[in-house]
Amino acid sequence: MQRAIVFGCGKMCKDVYPKLLEEYSIVALSDNNDVLWGKTINELGFGEGGVLVVPPTEIIANLGDGIVIICVFEGKKEIFKQLKNMGVKRISALIDGVCADYDIETGDFWGDYYRQLPVLPEQLEIALTGYCNLKCPYCLAHSEFYKYPLKKKHMSWEILHEITRQLSTISSLETLVLCGLGEPLLNPEWFEMAKQLIYETSMKNIDLSTNGMLLNEENVEKLISLNCEMTIKVSIDGNSPQEHEFWRKGSSYSLVKKNVNHAIKNMKSCTIRFVLRGLSLVPYELGIQSKWHEVEEYFGKCGEYLRYDFPHSNVSVTHVGIEPAFGALPGTVIKRFNADTQNTNCNLPFKRISINHLGDIMNCNIYSGRKIIGNVMLCDLYDTWLNNSLMISLREEFRKGSSLEMCKLCHMIPGEREWLAEAEVNKSV
Numbered sequence: 001m002q003r004a005i006v007f008g009c010g011k012m013c014k015d016v017y018p019k020l021l022e023e024y025s026i027v028a029l030s031d032n033n034d035v036l037w038g039k040t041i042n043e044l045g046f047g048e049g050g051v052l053v054v055p056p057t058e059i060i061a062n063l064g065d066g067i068v069i070i071c072v073f074e075g076k077k078e079i080f081k082q083l084k085n086m087g088v089k090r091i092s093a094l095i096d097g098v099c100a101d102y103d104i105e106t107g108d109f110w111g112d113y114y115r116q117l118p119v120l121p122e123q124l125e126i127a128l129t130g131y132c133n134l135k136c137p138y139c140l141a142h143s144e145f146y147k148y149p150l151k152k153k154h155m156s157w158e159i160l161h162e163i164t165r166q167l168s169t170i171s172s173l174e175t176l177v178l179c180g181l182g183e184p185l186l187n188p189e190w191f192e193m194a195k196q197l198i199y200e201t202s203m204k205n206i207d208l209s210t211n212g213m214l215l216n217e218e219n220v221e222k223l224i225s226l227n228c229e230m231t232i233k234v235s236i237d238g239n240s241p242q243e244h245e246f247w248r249k250g251s252s253y254s255l256v257k258k259n260v261n262h263a264i265k266n267m268k269s270c271t272i273r274f275v276l277r278g279l280s281l282v283p284y285e286l287g288i289q290s291k292w293h294e295v296e297e298y299f300g301k302c303g304e305y306l307r308y309d310f311p312h313s314n315v316s317v318t319h320v321g322i323e324p325a326f327g328a329l330p331g332t333v334i335k336r337f338n339a340d341t342q343n344t345n346c347n348l349p350f351k352r353i354s355i356n357h358l359g360d361i362m363n364c365n366i367y368s369g370r371k372i373i374g375n376v377m378l379c380d381l382y383d384t385w386l387n388n389s390l391m392i393s394l395r396e397e398f399r400k401g402s403s404l405e406m407c408k409l410c411h412m413i414p415g416e417r418e419w420l421a422e423a424e425v426n427k428s429v
């Protein structure tokens with residue numbers, strides 16, 4: 001069995017330690033936190049045994065002995081830099097339960113990751129409606145730039161029954177992702193539809209994206225009654241209530257705040273995450289020629305303000321980034337855009353089935369990349385997802401360590417890509 005040192009002793013390591021033991025003989029753990037040095041895995045609560053935590057400098061002393069380093073950090077970039085400075089050339093890094101080789105010199109990781117990633121649908125992403133109660137100017141549905149032909153309709157029961165029938169045989173499905181270009185809670189039958197999907201398929205988790213305006217007491221009661229593991233992502237823009245309402249046309253920050261804080265209080269088992277949208281954040285304050293590090297600093301400030309207004313929630317600020325959709329804003333000009341310095345870490349073509357409110361099956365549901373590959377009323381959902389030529393090309397490119405052109409512009413998946421943009425915006429939008 002391959003011998004290994006695990007770098008990073010945080011919660012993530014604790015969660016994956018038993019799985020690592022199935023594949024590796026762990027000789028030591030290492031961490032930058034000197035308080036942990038000299039402690040055993042027993043003392044850290046990872047399990048029985050006397051494996052020790054050693055300082056990172058000791059990693060080097062052991063490497064000649066055929067030992068690999070497994071990195072289990074979320075923020076790998078800094079750690080990779082540290083290991084590179086220590087003279088380490090190759091490691092393994094763990095992401096999504098997949099341990100892939102990472103060449104520190106070249107940054108080559110994703111090809112190996114994708115070669116090991118099974119093609120197995122775990123998530124169903126579904127849009128229950130084409131209506132929305134807000135009119136955010138950067139949204140595909142309302143943008144003057146995109147002129148996207150979004151049909152204003154709720155999902156019909158005929159389509160939902162067909163989706164349920166076809167999905168009932170796919171036992172790998174775990175999570176129902178309720179999102180799309182409309183506001184899911186605006187469908188008057190969202191609850192009955194979600195209930196059917198949960199009760200008649202193998203899905204047991206819900207991941208709801210909402211603008212929070214309809215996350216009222218009645219809907220919170222309904223969500224609780226579904227008795228699922230639940231993540232609710234509430235999209236909040238900007239660095240203040242005023243900025244939020246500036247970008248999210250029609251939203252009331254005070255109502256969203258009241259709704260979310262009520263939901264947090266009553267849905268104890270539920271993770272509520274805030275999604276902050278970089279594409280609307282950047283120009284408002286930073287203006288012309290904003291650089292990525294300025295954007296990151298700006299995101300940091302947003303986290304503080306949300307933590308203050310939503311004291312009992314899990315505030316997780318998502319770096320959505322800047323993408324050409326940015327150019328959808330009247331008065332905005334993309335001057336420079338560089339998104340192909342690194343590869344995507346998107347796993348959607350491997351794990352997620354996406355369906356819109358008309359029953360169209362899509363490769364993914366992201367602005368720049370969405371393509372219709374079939375319709376549930378006309379074809380076999382699973383077979384289309386598995387064997388459609390676009391799905392096959394996406395997976396093949398990712399396995400080669402590259403990606404299709406359409407993915408290079410995709411902002412959705414947080415990863416190691418660098419985004420550089422310069423933009424102007426007319427604040428009177």
Ligand code: SF4
Nearest residue numbers: 346364366369407410
């Ligand atoms: S466009 Fe984005 S979300 Fe869609 S498959 Fe490509 S990387 Fe994944």
